[in-house]
Amino acid sequence: MKKENTTIDPTTEEKIKNAARVIFTQKGYAAARTRDIAQEAGINIALLNYYFRSKEKLFEIIMLESMQGFIHSISGVLNDEQTSLQEKIQILVSNYIDMLTIQPNLPLFVLSELRSNPQELILKLNFKEKLIHSHFFIQLQQAILEGKIPPIHPLHFIMNIMGMIIFPFVGSPILKNIGDLDENTFNALMQQRKILLPKWIEAMMIVK
Amino acid sequence: MKKENTTIDPTTEEKIKNAARVIFTQKGYAAARTRDIAQEAGINIALLNYYFRSKEKLFEIIMLESMQGFIHSISGVLNDEQTSLQEKIQILVSNYIDMLTIQPNLPLFVLSELRSNPQELILKLNFKEKLIHSHFFIQLQQAILEGKIPPIHPLHFIMNIMGMIIFPFVGSPILKNIGDLDENTFNALMQQRKILLPKWIEAMMIVK
DNA sequence: TAAATATTTAAACAAACGATTAAAATGTTT
DNA sequence: AAACATTTTAATCGTTTGTTTAAATATTTA
Numbered sequence: 001m002k003k004e005n006t007t008i009d010p011t012t013e014e015k016i017k018n019a020a021r022v023i024f025t026q027k028g029y030a031a032a033r034t035r036d037i038a039q040e041a042g043i044n045i046a047l048l049n050y051y052f053r054s055k056e057k058l059f060e061i062i063m064l065e066s067m068q069g070f071i072h073s074i075s076g077v078l079n080d081e082q083t084s085l086q087e088k089i090q091i092l093v094s095n096y097i098d099m100l101t102i103q104p105n106l107p108l109f110v111l112s113e114l115r116s117n118p119q120e121l122i123l124k125l126n127f128k129e130k131l132i133h134s135h136f137f138i139q140l141q142q143a144i145l146e147g148k149i150p151p152i153h154p155l156h157f158i159m160n161i162m163g164m165i166i167f168p169f170v171g172s173p174i175l176k177n178i179g180d181l182d183e184n185t186f187n188a189l190m191q192q193r194k195i196l197l198p199k200w201i202e203a204m205m206i207v208k
Numbered sequence: 209m210k211k212e213n214t215t216i217d218p219t220t221e222e223k224i225k226n227a228a229r230v231i232f233t234q235k236g237y238a239a240a241r242t243r244d245i246a247q248e249a250g251i252n253i254a255l256l257n258y259y260f261r262s263k264e265k266l267f268e269i270i271m272l273e274s275m276q277g278f279i280h281s282i283s284g285v286l287n288d289e290q291t292s293l294q295e296k297i298q299i300l301v302s303n304y305i306d307m308l309t310i311q312p313n314l315p316l317f318v319l320s321e322l323r324s325n326p327q328e329l330i331l332k333l334n335f336k337e338k339l340i341h342s343h344f345f346i347q348l349q350q351a352i353l354e355g356k357i358p359p360i361h362p363l364h365f366i367m368n369i370m371g372m373i374i375f376p377f378v379g380s381p382i383l384k385n386i387g388d389l390d391e392n393t394f395n396a397l398m399q400q401r402k403i404l405l406p407k408w409i410e411a412m413m414i415v416k
Numbered sequence: 417t418a419a420a421t422a423t424t425t426a427a428a429c430a431a432a433c434g435a436t437t438a439a440a441a442t443g444t445t446t
Numbered sequence: 447a448a449a450c451a452t453t454t455t456a457a458t459c460g461t462t463t464g465t466t467t468a469a470a471t472a473t474t475t476a
Contacts, residue, residue, distance in 0.1 A: 012423080012424085027238070027324065028238065028239075030236065031236075031238035031239075033464090034465085035462095035464090044425055045464090046425070046465085046466080046467090047425090048464095049464080049465060050423075054464075054465075108319060108323060111378050112236065114381050114382065115313070115316060116235065122381065122385045123385075127382065128385050128386045128388075131386055132386070152400075152404065153387070153397060155387040156397070156400070156401070158386070159372065159375060159376045159379075159401075160372050160408065162379065163372045163373075163374070163376065164368050164371045165371075166371070166379075167367060167371030167374060167375055170319055170378070171319060171367075171370065173322050173330065174330060174335065175366070177327075178335065178339055179361070179363040180336075181363075189364070192360075193364070193367075196360070196415075199415050203411045203412055203414075203415045204408040204411055204412055207404075207407050207411045220453080220454090241432085241433070242433075242434060242435085243433080243434090251454085252454060252456080254435085254436080254437090254454075254455070255453080255454065255455090258454080261435095262434075262435075263433095263434065263435090
């Protein structure tokens, strides 16, 4: 029988999942070895297959959970009917940057694997519907209708916001080199962006 | 003796390099099989090692050439002393978007491999020095000194510009799904961005 | 406690992989 | 045409990799 998940000691199953998350996000699916994961988890290789049947099944679980966690974390913000468009952007930027500061490898991992694995996972998560029917998206379209924002495809703004948030983390090796930044200075810049990005986005949105 | 590179038939060496470029950028280093490359090139597997000694050496050559080509293509723009900062951004955005429309897989490939392979390649290319001493960068710092642009770390602007250009291509599977876009509609949006991005960047740069 | 079930381990298997070999084929020079 | 060098091929080698097996240990059930 499976052990109950007390607060103290992680289950073998959880140890494997935690290790898999680390290794997969570090190296990607193809470069990650089951032996790496087993070692990181401190368990026998056979246990990986005992609990998850195969490397691929384990990967799918990790990937699905990662993306579900992400979607869940932002859907609350996107659907808060009490906040304005600007406030939503502000909170979104802040939460997102904090998340990526802790898990800087996550976006490159997701984006890479999504490319080779396209439709299946995206469809399963139903990300499109959740975003399009969100209060955020309705507010965005409303602002366009009211003429507060120029009549541009809303996707442009999504691209801009996500690009400016995510790219610094994806390109951090180059950016750190260019700017002679260590980890701490880089993170300080990211904290600055929590203030700057909403201003920039607002300025951008009223350009006609 | 090696055959001369006439315009007509590609050398075996070139066939391998072209195939390697395709496969590596599609799948990444770890997921790319030497057999895939050989098949794509229409040659025997042994020829790959005959010409390039190993998968790794072949990869390094492809990676180096890809990045050198990229740097060469933008360094002309960055160092044109006849153009203003705004004009440089305009041309940069336009060239970059055209390039990525043809090679949409390139950025994810480069960014992924740069993560696992950090310092060596970046240092070899001396990208940092070339950017920092470019006319573009000097103009950027000048504008800050003159108070035309708020005194923010120049890297912020680099991040924003690159993020807004590159991210749409990196995240295209998700974005196409969200916006219900086929290849052509997506590319049309990218063409729009050649006009819009410089305006947005300019608006952003005068925010204080 | 004893039987039954669940978990863990060491060892090994089969397939896939990068790489090598030796010989054949082709091209070039004498 | 003969001798030599280069290029290409088919076959195979040694490792690595994901997975499986069977036995050992721990836990639960009756």
